[in-house]
Amino acid sequence: MRYATLVTLAATALAAAVAKGDFVTEVWGNRPLCHHQGTFRVDGKVAQFDLSALPKEATVHRAVLRAMPRRGDYRPTIQVYPLAADQDEAPPGAKMLALRPPWFNTFDATEAVRTCVADRSGALRVHMKVVPGWRPEDTTLELAYEGPAREPTPAVARLRAAHHDGQTFLTWREHQDILADCDAVTLENMEKKLQPLRGKQEIVYRVYASDQPITAQSLGRAALIAEVPFVLSMYYLDSVRTIEHPSKERGEGGTPFVGGARARRDPVPPYVIAKGEEPLSRGSGLYVRTVTRPGSTYYAVIAAVNGREAVGRDGLSAANSLQEPVAEQPAPPIPVLQSSQHAKSEERGNPGWTVSTFNYWLEFPYSNVPRQLAVAARESRGLPAGVKGELCVNLGSYGSQPAFIARERGGGAVTLCPPWDQDDSILQGRHECLDTLRSYDQGVVHNWAQRRTLALVEWAKREFPVDPLHVTLVGQFALWGLRHGNVFATVTSDAYGNFHKGREAQKHGPSWGPYPQGCKNWLGIDQWDYMNVCKWVRENPTVELPYLVLRPTGSSHVGDIGPWAWPELYRALHDTKRAFTARHGGVWSGAPLAGTLMPAKVRRNQSLPAFGNCSLDGMPGDGDMSNNGGVGADSDVVADLNGFLLWDTDSIVDEPNRWEMTVYLYAGDPKQGRPGSPALACTVDLTPRRCQKFSAKPGQTFQWSNTSLAGNQATTGSASADRWGLVTLQELVVTQGKNRISIRGVAE
Numbered sequence: 176m177r178y179a180t181l182v183t184l185a186a187t188a189l190a191a192a193v194a195k196g197d198f199v200t201e202v203w204g205n206r207p208l209c210h211h212q213g214t215f216r217v218d219g220k221v222a223q224f225d226l227s228a229l230p231k232e233a234t235v236h237r238a239v240l241r242a243m244p245r246r247g248d249y250r251p252t253i254q255v256y257p258l259a260a261d262q263d264e265a266p267p268g269a270k271m272l273a274l275r276p277p278w279f280n281t282f283d284a285t286e287a288v289r290t291c292v293a294d295r296s297g298a299l300r301v302h303m304k305v306v307p308g309w310r311p312e313d314t315t316l317e318l319a320y321e322g323p324a325r326e327p328t329p330a331v332a333r334l335r336a337a338h339h340d341g342q343t344f345l346t347w348r349e350h351q352d353i354l355a356d357c358d359a360v361t362l363e364n365m366e367k368k369l370q371p372l373r374g375k376q377e378i379v380y381r382v383y384a385s386d387q388p389i390t391a392q393s394l395g396r397a398a399l400i401a402e403v404p405f406v407l408s409m410y411y412l413d414s415v416r417t418i419e420h421p422s423k424e425r426g427e428g429g430t431p432f433v434g435g436a437r438a439r440r441d442p443v444p445p446y447v448i449a450k451g452e453e454p455l456s457r458g459s460g461l462y463v464r465t466v467t468r469p470g471s472t473y474y475a476v477i478a479a480v481n482g483r484e485a486v487g488r489d490g491l492s493a494a495n496s497l498q499e500p501v502a503e504q505p506a507p508p509i510p511v512l513q514s515s516q517h518a519k520s521e522e523r524g525n526p527g528w529t530v531s532t533f534n535y536w537l538e539f540p541y542s543n544v545p546r547q548l549a550v551a552a553r554e555s556r557g558l559p560a561g562v563k564g565e566l567c568v569n570l571g572s573y574g575s576q577p578a579f580i581a582r583e584r585g586g587g588a589v590t591l592c593p594p595w596d597q598d599d600s601i602l603q604g605r606h607e608c609l610d611t612l613r614s615y616d617q618g619v620v621h622n623w624a625q626r627r628t629l630a631l632v633e634w635a636k637r638e639f640p641v642d643p644l645h646v647t648l649v650g651q652f653a654l655w656g657l658r659h660g661n662v663f664a665t666v667t668s669d670a671y672g673n674f675h676k677g678r679e680a681q682k683h684g685p686s687w688g689p690y691p692q693g694c695k696n697w698l699g700i701d702q703w704d705y706m707n708v709c710k711w712v713r714e715n716p717t718v719e720l721p722y723l724v725l726r727p728t729g730s731s732h733v734g735d736i737g738p739w740a741w742p743e744l745y746r747a748l749h750d751t752k753r754a755f756t757a758r759h760g761g762v763w764s765g766a767p768l769a770g771t772l773m774p775a776k777v778r779r780n781q782s783l784p785a786f787g788n789c790s791l792d793g794m795p796g797d798g799d800m801s802n803n804g805g806v807g808a809d810s811d812v813v814a815d816l817n818g819f820l821l822w823d824t825d826s827i828v829d830e831p832n833r834w835e836m837t838v839y840l841y842a843g844d845p846k847q848g849r850p851g852s853p854a855l856a857c858t859v860d861l862t863p864r865r866c867q868k869f870s871a872k873p874g875q876t877f878q879w880s881n882t883s884l885a886g887n888q889a890t891t892g893s894a895s896a897d898r899w900g901l902v903t904l905q906e907l908v909v910t911q912g913k914n915r916i917s918i919r920g921v922a923e
Contacts, residue, residue: 196488197324198394204315208481217311224299224316236395237319238288245308250689252614257287258300265302279611324485329478332494341506344448345462352458362430362439378405381477389475389496391488408461410443463536471500507630510535510550526556543607548594551577553585564588566641570650589639599624600686602652620696644778651728664779667724672708672744709747716751719865724770725757752862754783759795760813767818776824785862786817819852832920834869839913856910862903871896876921885912
């Protein structure tokens, strides 16, 4: 008997010793897949989890409260407070449970549960003080603790890491290749394999990071940084064709794995994670992390089945936990090439283009939560070796996809097509609380899409044969590019410069704050004020802008985002003497001739002529196009501003005390079907802008001359710099025969 007792005690001690190094995660709650069911109850706004099943004096590594409220109104701040055993509501000054990054959709209850264990209260009680849309039936508590790892969860294999361009790419072999018996990897086959598991076996892979080697004993101190879905992470789901009119007979339609109606029987390509490498092999898992600080990081990947992790003291090895750290350095992430195709041209002698698609893995500061978005590029195949051409950044318009824009609407030697506005309302910015459980008060508006675009431009300068001084920006909502004259030589956009006007902007209002009010943005400025480009242009008259081309697009609908709001911008540009041309008209009225021809010539390091008061200008009126400029309207059907005024870019003189430029009216091109100016001559004001060397002090006097190159006749005069140091020559005569304008300082 004594011997049996000693054996039992020894076995118990051995089990305790083994359990001391084990890592376990289990779920408390009433959902069907919870490991500790019937442990959750609600009394009014007090929620309570019975923790009696948790081993006494257990070391709690992590506690995650998943309250799963439906977030629609981001004005109220969600407030969840831990309670003591004798409390029914949070006392004044109590600290709320924090939301867990990077998704901010669960609550960190770790310290609250540790307190419960220390106090031996046996229950976690929380005050759900403000939780709009709360669903008690879906509320769970996930606890990671040191305990016996009975029935260890499946282990991944062949964990590998690669770091480049500010991102760490982790790949591994999943515990099961569920698609092995499928003849092809399609959305339809994925659904057949994965849908039956829903509600029965929910599998994710949890990625842990630490600055120390990760073992079962240290796993609890590592940071849980991501949950990766089973099967789906390695596949480029968004590359599958979208279908406007899906047919069930062809297997087309919606799918739970990616938005929109898709060709569900098309092959789904696996990701490529580095340029020049082969796609990932079937059965792989993938996670991409954007690093924010330099250092060396160890990673481990653990399979979780229905939220449960069970890792014995020997459960981590080189197969699922890196033995050497990854040296990491923050840098702007770059898109990774996925595929390239030759696009033919119908033009004789044009060898066509190479159209490439890329995937862009993003986190803060390029997205408020982890996302992956598509990027596309079109590169001319006929550019001579060593020659660098125009980089045209095409932002597209409503509903556009990067690959389509690159293929069908490319421009320049290289066209770069960033992702459209999946997470950034009409490319103007979006509050970081959206798609999370945060509120407007817990963040600011960020210009995600603009940041991504600027980072992509820098990448494209390295990746393609492009002239860094010849970058053009094109898009329906591209006016934000005016703030980046150090990047763009030309901006082509519609003239929607004040988002206070028009129904469309109001529809997006909640993206920028508690509509109709706005929130502060990343600069500390009210976002509605920041989006008022007209106001910014007027308040910053000495800031040099890119050459601006304004034209309506097919989505510029009257009353929504249409031309009735545009004259305010025309006036601001005119009054501050900016270089621009505009066409005021209905949907798809086209661009003015100057806007068609000059972007291919203008470089960022060249001075610009700001034309004003041209005698050939049309009349935009107050912008009312509801009658298409007909009876009762106060505008022309189509009105061009500075539309026929061009200049030579290869003969500009820009010196400290001397400025010269050849300007002229467009004479037309019958071969291209382009008409010339409606008159052989015009009068116009001209102000040198974006000068590289030429400068003037307010009040300084200059002599000018206007020489007709066709008749070699000259007129002369003098002009003084205004309060902004701008020199304006008024009522110059400009002809189709070209005129050489010269400005020289007067010796004092």
